[in-house]
Amino acid sequence: MEIEKALSNIRSEHFGLDVWNEFVVPLNIQMSDFHNLLPTKLEGSRGSGKTMILRYLSHNSQFSLNRKDVPLSALDNIGIYFKADTQFFRMFQKRGIDELEWINVFNHYINLVILNEIAAALSNIVKSNIDNVIKEKIKKLEISCLQIYQHELTGSISQISNALKIQKKICEKSVINPKFLNDLVALPNASVIDFISEINELLDINSHFHFYLDEYENLLDYQQKVINSRMKHSEPPICYNIAIKVNGAQIIDVDGSQEKIDLQHDFTTINLDKEMLKNFDIFATELLISRVSKAYKELNFVFNNVDLHSESEINSRKDEAYANQILEIGRSILPNSSHDDLANEIFDIPLYRNRLHREVEKALTHHNTKLTADNFIDENYKKHSIVCSSLLYRRISPTAIYEQLQASKQELPNDFDGSKEWLKNNFIGSYLKLAKIHKHKSTFYSGLDSFTKIANGNIRYFLELCRSTFANASYHLNTDQKFISIDKNIQHNAAIETSELFFKELSSIKPDGSFFKNLCTRFGELFSLFHDRQSQSEPEITHFNISDPINIDEELKKHLDDAVKWGVLYQTKSTKEKSNGNFSSNDDYVLSPIFAPHFFISYRKIRKVSLTTNQVQRLLTGTKEDFDAFLDEFKIRFTSENKNNLIQEELFK
Structure with a gap:
């Protein structure tokens, strides 16, 4: 089914480096914060959206062909995305080579990565929908500053790019075959500064480049120290930033000195797990509707006047009327079960109702009372009845509970609705105890509101909950119908299925x-x-x-x-x-x-x-x-x- 397919891409790697058309700007994260001169440590759990954010900030997305109008201001801050390859970087050690030599090789490789990406960024700018004047200037560029390091590194951007790619491949070959390491001519960090400075001068611009290293925690200890040093000493025209899992950065030392990297003075921290929780229900619903609308065109009207991919639209998206509309549509697609709905389930499903009756009877057998289960189970007061199945096991006499039940029926002051809030405090716990006898008949986990709480700010979890729901509903869903609404039991079981999937994934x-x-x-x-x-x-x-x-x-x-x-x-x-x-x-x-x-x-x-x-x-x-x-x-x-x-x-x- 097309909707399921649209929801199936739950990892940023599925989209490639250009994520402009897929990225929804988070409501409570200022993307401009990533352009500060002070380095950023972006932390969050798996699926929190770290990689998607960094790829959005990179030149591949900012100068995407999918971006209709690229302002000249996009040249002010140009992002470079790089993901730490665990397997490859673990080869930068031992095998008869001193660690100091490996540090030199690692620095050389990082410089090659950055230089290659700068050249790639200029190529993307030329292809983008930016002002033609700057594109023509880039086409005419002749770079000479790198020639002092390698005589091949001179000429047009295309020539520089080809030469840098070759140098990068040579370095990779040498890491795999250390006998070739002696032939490497390492590029110093100054080569990056020189390259950017010459570009800025020739184009008459003041671009500031931001290097975003993803999965920092996968680096070896000495490699983390190298990156720490670059972060600590970041200054224009390049700033070094990292993305890590929560509790992933253990190394605070700086390479080659007794210095430490300092939270207050050397970098700022953005915790996605905390920030994404703010207004996550609205953000997640926007994401759901934007994906569903790719296959279900009737929803295209929702974003007619809102650009989800631009930070400039965030205030519009926080408008109360817009937010209410978004949530209303989301809840119509994924309806939830109210407490009344759950109470009806207990009475309508024989397995559940029998369990309720048994629980009340069992509790009463321990009391010297003439009251029976029928005194506590009432079709017209289902939630009260369900809560009674727990109250009767407490240090409260059945008579006292019965009197409070009668008071509630007569709309007199009572403990079910009054200060003790028996209904509010005990209904869900009592419901789960009864429904556990056959969890697949329930609808407890259904609904947009349930899904956003189960996902707890994690985008990957939310999208997988939705994907599984639409996959399970595929035989019951007609995309030609005017409104899409998924059966609550299908949603509930999709949530169980998704939960079991991520539980099994822990083994990996x-x-x-x-x-x-x-x-x-x-x-x-x-x-x-x-x-x-x-x-x-x-x-x-x-x-x-x-x-x-x-x-x-x-x-x-x-x-x-x-x-x-x-x-x-x-x-x-x-x-x-x-x-x-x-x-x-x-x-x-x-x-x-x-x-x-x-x-x-x-x-x-x-x-x-x-x-x-x-x-x-x-x-x-x-x-x-x-x-x-x-x-x-x-x-x-x-x-x-x-x-x-x-x-x-x-x-x-």
Whole structure:
């Protein structure tokens, strides 16, 4: 199906270097910030959009043939995108060659990359829709400044480009076959400055080039130090920038000195995971509609007066009327299930309804009461009935719950709707406990709002949720119809399918995939255990904090940082702390919501559990037997809790 195809490209590599037609400018990231003289460290998890942003900033996109009108101001800042090739750069070491020599070769190679890209940028400018005067000037350029380094590096841009390509291939051959390294004539960093300066002078412009190195964390330690040095000493006409995974930059040393790279003075940091969360629902919906409209022309009108590819349009896109229209269309394509809809499911699906009845009956058997399940299950008060299936396991008498239920029916003050907010606080937890008996019949994960929360600011996750949805709906969807709306159960199961896909993908992380998959499994099982709690006294637990952070050692910190780096957890500042006289962590660690459907748990960040460093260590690195014993401790606690709750209630009768 065409829509599925339009949504299937979830990685920037699928589009090539020119992403102008595909890139949607994020609403809360100032693209002009990447043109500052101070270097930028762009950090974010896999799928956060780092590569797409850097490719958009590069000359391949800024001077794209798809860009109808390229202003002369585009010459002020010219981007160079380069992705660190892990396999190739790991060859720049050992094999009988001293590290100092490898540093020299690495510097030479980076200079060749930049020089090649400068020449390529000029070629792209000539092909672009920019003013013809500048294009004619570039065609007539004769470069001489590089001749002092290599006599072949002289002439027109085309001649320079061909010579540089040859030099780059020679360098690559020599790295693979170190016996040829002695024949290399290394280009100094000054060659880059000389090249840019001569171009600026001959064209009478003041271009500032920005080198964007993607996947910095894949470089060897000494290579990171080389790049750090270039960042620290960046100055016009070239600035060095990096993109990394969260917690990916461990090296702060600068090559050849005792200096360190300093956050405040040497670079600025943009964290995509945090920035993309702001207005992510609008941005993600724009992305969805723009992709769908490629195959479903009826949606083309949405962006008639808005250019998603230009930063100048951001204020228009933040207009309330526009945002509301976008979200309304998105929610019509991906309708969600309200609490009333979910309550209807419990009553309409026999498996769920029977489970509800059994839960209420089971709770009542522990009480000395004449009340029956029929007193708590009411077709006209479905949400109340579902919440009762949990309340009856708490330290509250059935009579008291029944009285509150009757008060609610009579619209009198009550605990369901009043200050205790039983419905608001307990409905989803109670629903999940009941629906888990057959998760594929549910619609809990359906809806645009659910998808954006499950994706949690991650573009790749959101697009895959949408792609899977349209793929599963292909037999039911007619693109000739006036409106597209996907069945909620199809969406829900697509979310489960997508969650399982990314869960399995954890195994591919090298070299520790099995560790991260095991880690995700353990967190999922722990939170599932809390979700299965009969009383739901603390529903929707999906994250934890460390109650004794003073005891966190380097090993534990590294494990947690790595879990965040690879997207198993995300880290956020704590918003609520229970005062228990102990130290409490300022950070919460949340299981990434993309894994919630796999474990059939809530994707919302509602409640947390406090764990000790010892418990977290057992969770992360303990044996299977140790982890099973860890879970058993909670199971015993929950069993005791239920027993004590019921006994305590009897004592006060």
